[in-house]
Amino acid sequence: MSELTLDVQGLSTHFLTRGGVVKAVEDISFSVPRGRVLGLVGESGSGKSVTGFSVIGLVDPPGQIVRGKILFQGRDLTKLDERELRDLRGNRIAMIFQDPMMTLNPVLRIDTQMIETVLAHEKVPREAARQRARDALGMVGIPSPDERLVSYPHQFSGGMRQRVAIAIALLHRPDLIIADEPTTALDVTIQAQILAEVQKLAREVGTALIWITHDLSVIAGLADDIAVMYAGRIVESGSVSEVLDRPMHPYTHGLIGSVPSRNARGTRLRQIPGMTPSMLNLGPGCAFRARCARADAACAADPQQSTPVAGRTLRCFHPQLEVTA
Amino acid sequence: MTTWMLRRLIQAAFVMLVMTVIVFIGVNVIGDPVEILISPEADQAERARAVAALGLDKPLWEQYWRFLSGALQGDLGRSFVFNEPALKLIAQRMPATLELAITAVLLSVIIGIPLGLYAGLKPNSIGGRIIMGGSILGFSLPTFWVGLMLIMVFAVQLGWLPSTGRGPTRELFGVHWSFLTWDGLRHMALPALNLALGNIALVLRLTRAGVRENLPMDYVKFARAKGISPNRVVFVHVLKNILIPIVTVVGLEIGGLIAFAVVTESVFAWPGMGKLIIDSINVLDRPVIVAYLMMIVLLFVVINLIVDLLYTVLDPRVRLETKE
Amino acid sequence: MSATSQEAAPMPPKQETPFRRFISEYSESPVAVVSFIVVVLIVAIALLAPWISPQDPYDLAQLDIMDGRQPPGSRSMETGLFFWLGTDDQGRDMLSGIMYGLRISLGVGVGSAVIACIIGSALGLIAAFAGGKVDTGIMRLVDLQLSFPAILVALMILAFLGKGVMNVMLALVIVEWARFARTARSAALVEARREYMEAAKCLALPQWRLVFRHMLPNCMPPIIVIFTILVARSITLEATLSFLGLGVPITEPSLGLLIANGYQYMLSGKYWISFYPGIALLVTIMAINLVGDQMRDVLNPRLKR
Numbered sequence: 001m002s003e004l005t006l007d008v009q010g011l012s013t014h015f016l017t018r019g020g021v022v023k024a025v026e027d028i029s030f031s032v033p034r035g036r037v038l039g040l041v042g043e044s045g046s047g048k049s050v051t052g053f054s055v056i057g058l059v060d061p062p063g064q065i066v067r068g069k070i071l072f073q074g075r076d077l078t079k080l081d082e083r084e085l086r087d088l089r090g091n092r093i094a095m096i097f098q099d100p101m102m103t104l105n106p107v108l109r110i111d112t113q114m115i116e117t118v119l120a121h122e123k124v125p126r127e128a129a130r131q132r133a134r135d136a137l138g139m140v141g142i143p144s145p146d147e148r149l150v151s152y153p154h155q156f157s158g159g160m161r162q163r164v165a166i167a168i169a170l171l172h173r174p175d176l177i178i179a180d181e182p183t184t185a186l187d188v189t190i191q192a193q194i195l196a197e198v199q200k201l202a203r204e205v206g207t208a209l210i211w212i213t214h215d216l217s218v219i220a221g222l223a224d225d226i227a228v229m230y231a232g233r234i235v236e237s238g239s240v241s242e243v244l245d246r247p248m249h250p251y252t253h254g255l256i257g258s259v260p261s262r263n264a265r266g267t268r269l270r271q272i273p274g275m276t277p278s279m280l281n282l283g284p285g286c287a288f289r290a291r292c293a294r295a296d297a298a299c300a301a302d303p304q305q306s307t308p309v310a311g312r313t314l315r316c317f318h319p320q321l322e323v324t325a
Numbered sequence: 326m327t328t329w330m331l332r333r334l335i336q337a338a339f340v341m342l343v344m345t346v347i348v349f350i351g352v353n354v355i356g357d358p359v360e361i362l363i364s365p366e367a368d369q370a371e372r373a374r375a376v377a378a379l380g381l382d383k384p385l386w387e388q389y390w391r392f393l394s395g396a397l398q399g400d401l402g403r404s405f406v407f408n409e410p411a412l413k414l415i416a417q418r419m420p421a422t423l424e425l426a427i428t429a430v431l432l433s434v435i436i437g438i439p440l441g442l443y444a445g446l447k448p449n450s451i452g453g454r455i456i457m458g459g460s461i462l463g464f465s466l467p468t469f470w471v472g473l474m475l476i477m478v479f480a481v482q483l484g485w486l487p488s489t490g491r492g493p494t495r496e497l498f499g500v501h502w503s504f505l506t507w508d509g510l511r512h513m514a515l516p517a518l519n520l521a522l523g524n525i526a527l528v529l530r531l532t533r534a535g536v537r538e539n540l541p542m543d544y545v546k547f548a549r550a551k552g553i554s555p556n557r558v559v560f561v562h563v564l565k566n567i568l569i570p571i572v573t574v575v576g577l578e579i580g581g582l583i584a585f586a587v588v589t590e591s592v593f594a595w596p597g598m599g600k601l602i603i604d605s606i607n608v609l610d611r612p613v614i615v616a617y618l619m620m621i622v623l624l625f626v627v628i629n630l631i632v633d634l635l636y637t638v639l640d641p642r643v644r645l646e647t648k649e
Numbered sequence: 650m651s652a653t654s655q656e657a658a659p660m661p662p663k664q665e666t667p668f669r670r671f672i673s674e675y676s677e678s679p680v681a682v683v684s685f686i687v688v689v690l691i692v693a694i695a696l697l698a699p700w701i702s703p704q705d706p707y708d709l710a711q712l713d714i715m716d717g718r719q720p721p722g723s724r725s726m727e728t729g730l731f732f733w734l735g736t737d738d739q740g741r742d743m744l745s746g747i748m749y750g751l752r753i754s755l756g757v758g759v760g761s762a763v764i765a766c767i768i769g770s771a772l773g774l775i776a777a778f779a780g781g782k783v784d785t786g787i788m789r790l791v792d793l794q795l796s797f798p799a800i801l802v803a804l805m806i807l808a809f810l811g812k813g814v815m816n817v818m819l820a821l822v823i824v825e826w827a828r829f830a831r832t833a834r835s836a837a838l839v840e841a842r843r844e845y846m847e848a849a850k851c852l853a854l855p856q857w858r859l860v861f862r863h864m865l866p867n868c869m870p871p872i873i874v875i876f877t878i879l880v881a882r883s884i885t886l887e888a889t890l891s892f893l894g895l896g897v898p899i900t901e902p903s904l905g906l907l908i909a910n911g912y913q914y915m916l917s918g919k920y921w922i923s924f925y926p927g928i929a930l931l932v933t934i935m936a937i938n939l940v941g942d943q944m945r946d947v948l949n950p951r952l953k954r
Contacts, residue, residue: 120552488916588889
């Protein structure tokens with residue numbers, strides 16, 4: 001087993017709003033070894049993005065990390081001050097955002113936005129920084145990078161902008177990249193290209209990757225491990241092949257069942273009944289029980305995390321152990 | 326781009342033409358030029374001669390044509406009071422007004438943007454609330470009264486600054502300026518601040534609103550995720566985005582400041598064209614009034630053109646659209 | 650289940666009229682309530698000035714030049730009248746002068762705003778309803794007008810017409826109508842898309858009835874808000890013009906003219922001749938503005954939940 005780049009233990013991130021406490025992330029643990037890809041899956045509002053922002057230390061108030069450890073190469077990020085975190089951000093830990101149309105500053109040229117990232121972490125001459133920026137653009141497959149450097153974001157297509165954002169993330173060859181649904185806003189063909197490129201880069205550079213998405217098919221093709229989030233908790237995790245082939249949590253089961261490609265043509269798509277619960281002042285007990293066919297009185301208590309099989313975790317009183325899909 | 330410029334120029338020329346008609350009608354139809362231009366002691370023959378000399382017996386359209394062709398040649402009549410070409414009088418007084426207005430613009434940006442940034446970054450702090458409360462005062466207080474209070478406090482009570490006048494000037498490019506001498510600057514301080522007050526409030530509020538609007542945007546979070554310093558995030562990333570609407574508004578307000586200088590110049594006895602126009606209205610020196618009005622409309626049209634151009638330079642998105 | 654919950658539902662309060670709701674929402678801000686009381690007081694003072702002022706400031710027989718430029722809190726040598734706020738250069742009691750000045754300032758401000766409101770709103774409604782060339786024509790005029798600052802337009806008109814109460818009011822109306830027109834038009838365009846207008850059209854009601862009986866009442870809230878704010882602006886502009894000597898004549902001094910009269914004495918430390926009319930002007934403008942702000946917050950549909 002290779003060394004862990006990131007090891008999150010019992011992380012809780014809460015939003016203290018006027019209407020009450022939103023436990024966006026509650027007691028989650030996961031780890032990402034060097035060079036591996038973790039897929040973080042869940043519906044919108046399940047706490048995937050907040051998890052990503054917690055790791056990079058950019059949870060906006062009124063949100064705050066209330067418990068837990070985030071060990072990055074052995075250092076606990078929750079103990080670092082803002083200055084130390086800033087040295088890591090964009091340098092050892094990089095992040096790619098969901099909407100490429102919004103992440104680049106519309107009124108600054110691409111070279112400005114790339115060079116400032118280089119100079120924020122390394123004392124190199126401007127020309128050298130520029131050279132680095134150009135190489136990074138070439139690496140993500142942007143043609144004629146010299147010309148593109150002096151362009152403004154609006155002169156790029158969405159896919160190109162996301163490549164630029166990825167190039168910025170790669171500038172310092174980070175040890176960890178957090179990608180928050182980076183391909184959901186893109187066309188399917190461009191999505192496939194970017195996925196392939198990111199995968200290749202992660203392998204070559206040895207970067208650990210957290211890929212946040214609601215799209216199981218992306219995870220199936222890209223990730224090594226998977227963690228399924230529901231209402232702020234990781235309900236199930238394990239290696240991709242294990243979890244997708246033999247899901248144990250009813251929610252994971254439902255998710256897999258609702259992927260269109262896995263259903264035969266002409267049959268109705270299966271869907272999970274009910275809606276995601278409101279996260280505001282969420283009471284105790286399994287948050288999924290209202291939508292779960294297997295729920296009973298036991299589910300009113302909090303299910304503890306168990307390890308049914310080596311390398312897998314689960315939070316459920318009534319796991320589905322036989323293969324039904 | 327060129328067709329766009331051409332269209333804007335034609336529009337501007339049209340506005341100027343409309344204004345000449347309005348001013349002409351105002352002076353010659355609503356007011357009675359004979360009564361104003363000819364001494365009341367003149368007898369019948371003298372009156373007739375004067376009317377003929379001024380062309381007032383001609384049909385209205387012909388009079389307008391004379392007025393317009395005169396205006397195009399820079400001839401808007403002679404001042405009765407100073408017995409000099411009206412346009413020359415205005416031109417002499419213009420630097421003082423422009424100097425005051427531009428200083429006021431600088432003040433509103435220098436004071437307004439930092440205060441607005443502070444109020445936007447810390448909206449719930451005591452300082453932020455005081456700034457916002459103060460900006461309401463800046464909007465609603467009458468300029469002339471604030472001017473009086475400034476004189477009362479800083480000139481009369483404290484005696485720190487001179488109360489009125491322009492002070493010594495120094496010549497640069499053949500024009501006299503106050504800002505080149507220390508005493509001139511001291512004279513300019515109160516009037517410029519007075520004139521700037523409303524605009525400080527305006528810039529402050531725009532800046533605050535811009536900060537509040539931009540901070541939650543993804544590009545700010547992405548910039549922070551890149552690990553660049555918070556100062557760079559605010560002063561480069563956020564400020565550059567806010568600056569576009571601010572520059573537009575401030576630019577458009579320069580015309581308003583030049584017009585409003587009428588009040589400040591009267592309070593502080595600042596010898597600019599605003600004070601000249603008030604004095605001229607009071608003694609019914611019509612050629613000067615007409616020259617002032619035409620001049621200020623011209624200034625307005627030119628300023629609007631420049632602001633439009635500047636806007637396209639500042640915002641890369643607009644620039645692209647106009648290029649294509 | 651549905652039966653029980655219906656019974657359990659609270660009865661709506663007896664007289665939940667829009668007006669009552671407006672009052673209760675308005676009263677949520679103490680500052681706004683105080684401002685409203687101040688406005689009422691100011692209007693009362695202006696209306697009742699001839700009966701409550703200590704002196705008729707324009708009856709020359711009551712003035713004594715010996716009382717000129719007395720500081721606040723002094724007593725007349727001749728009549729024994731107590732000057733709370735001092736006297737001006739002609740021995741006029743400043744308190745009385747301010748009360749009468751308020752009368753003129755408010756009269757001119759409110760009067761011009763009412764006329765501008767009627768003319769502007771009518772033109773705005775016509776523009777919205779007629780559409781096409783009429784709309785374009787009216788709105789072009791509005792845009793042209795609004796691209797020049799109010800003070801300049803007013804200056805121009807007074808330069809042509811000369812000073813006087815009526816001319817000042819005319820200038821203010823010309824300055825303000827455009828804002829009413831713009832507000833009324835945009836409100837009417839919103840209303841025109843509502844269902845009740847469709848219904849009224851289906852009933853084939855005459856067009857004037859459609860505009861004035863059905864549309865106008867629903868366009869009133871934004872017009873009322875802009876009216877309040879423009880009253881404050883008219884008062885400010887009138888004071889400014891009068892201060893410049895282009896506004897009301899010396900025989901009918903508004904607050905602005907009172908301030909102008911005291912200006913020359915301020916440099917010699919006799920501050921009260923300008924200062925107290927200034928405070929009166931300030932309080933008036935601020936109070937009206939605060940009332941207008943709160944009304945805008947209450948009436949603005951975008952802020953409603």
